[in-house]
Amino acid sequence: MSADQTHIAFLRAVNVGGRKVEMARLREVLAGLGLGSVRTYIASGNAFFTSAETDRTALVERIEHALADSFGFAIPTILRTVPELEAELAASPFVGREPAEDERFSMVFTSGSLAGGEFPMRSAKGDWEILGASERTAYVIWRRLNGRPGANPNPVIEKTFGVYATGRFFHTAEKILAASRKA
Structure with a gap:
């Protein structure tokens, strides 16, 4: 050890x-x-x-x-x-960007590799888009349609890649990283 x-x-x-x-x-x-x-x-x-x-x-x-x-x-x-989280945040396409009023930036953390994925990947309704991915994290834009939040892309990620997935908003992931450093 x-x-x-x-x-x-x-x-x-x-x-x-x-x-x-x-x-x-x-x-x-x-x-x-x-x-x-x-x-x-x-x-x-x-x-x-x-x-x-x-x-x-x-x-x-x-x-x-x-x-x-x-x-x-x-x-x-x-x-x-x-x-690892520092690197995933740094690799994010959201760094230095502000979401539009109807958008939310999200990081979807997975239990395994996202290698071989073809990005961007969009929902049929256009309510979410996976812009890209690092080894085990997808970078997702959620869009509100008609004032409502879009569908969750996690089931699509899980089925496509055979992994477990859980998302956090980008700004929350930044706060989680900061909190992880506190004693």
Whole structure:
């Protein structure tokens, strides 16, 4: 094992549709796995912790198993290290751009590779567009149509690439990165 590294866990589909995950309990579960400096950020399923574990797959499996045992349903977990999230934010086509009034910039974090994807990829209605992707993160513009938010592109990403996906607005991802650096 190497030195402890800060990880960011993005939990998929929590606190929506009856899938309640209390952040205090989430912190307890993660700390119970021996992960250090466990913290959470807002109630949409973002957690920070330190670990010397170098096998990401094994770490994700341990976390997902413990979460399923504790909460009673599967919670796909997508991990990034702080340097990985920094690189994904820096690679974003949204850096230095302001969204139009009817747009929202989003980053969709995935559990596996998005290699081979043909971008841009657009919905038939034009309510979302995947501008491009880094290795494991898609960069999405959501558009409001007739004043309503568009459909969620995550199911399309999951089906196309055979991965789990969870999104965060770009400005939220920037805040998550900043919060991950606080002790």
